[in-house]
Amino acid sequence: QVQLVESGGGTVQAGGSLRLSCAASGRTFNGYRMGWFRQAPGKEREFVAAIRSGGGITYYAESVKGRFTISRDNAKNTVYLQMNSLKPEDTAVYYCASTLSSMIRSDRVYDVWGQGTQVTVSS
Numbered sequence: 001q002v003q004l005v006e007s008g009g010g011t012v013q014a015g016g017s018l019r020l021s022c023a024a025s026g027r028t029f030n031g032y033r034m035g036w037f038r039q040a041p042g043k044e045r046e047f048v049a050a051i052r053s054g055g056g057i058t059y060y061a062e063s064v065k066g067r068f069t070i071s072r073d074n075a076k077n078t079v080y081l082q083m084n085s086l087k088p089e090d091t092a093v094y095y096c097a098s099t100l101s102s103m104i105r106s107d108r109v110y111d112v113w114g115q116g117t118q119v120t121v122s123s
Helices: none
Strands: 003-007 010-013 018-025 033-039 046-051 058-060 068-073 078-083 092-099 117-122
Touching: 003 092, 018 033, 018 092, 018 117, 033 068, 033 078, 046 068, 046 078, 058 068, 078 092
Parallel strands: 010 117
Antiparallel strands: 003 018, 018 078, 033 046, 033 092, 046 058, 068 078, 092 117
């Protein structure tokens, strides 16, 4: 059974930092592209960042570029999202997901999702 488990969420003041982790089990992790998405109350889920299977190529939403960094450790079957200079508008539930598709910004191509972790940024 494939499983993704996020951790690292919490409450932080604006300007602060958090690092999210997503641990994968049950599949060959290093063959999959991994993405982070987020969903704020009353809003649709949106793309945040993604990383190719080798880890050398990354993608970011314009709203987080320069503040967030996605990385992965294939030996640990884990993908990370380092979030710096957090803003209140970053408040959301953050999800990690895996895909084999090249359409890496679309949530429709991701087939396995974690349960999500809450990030709250206070002003």
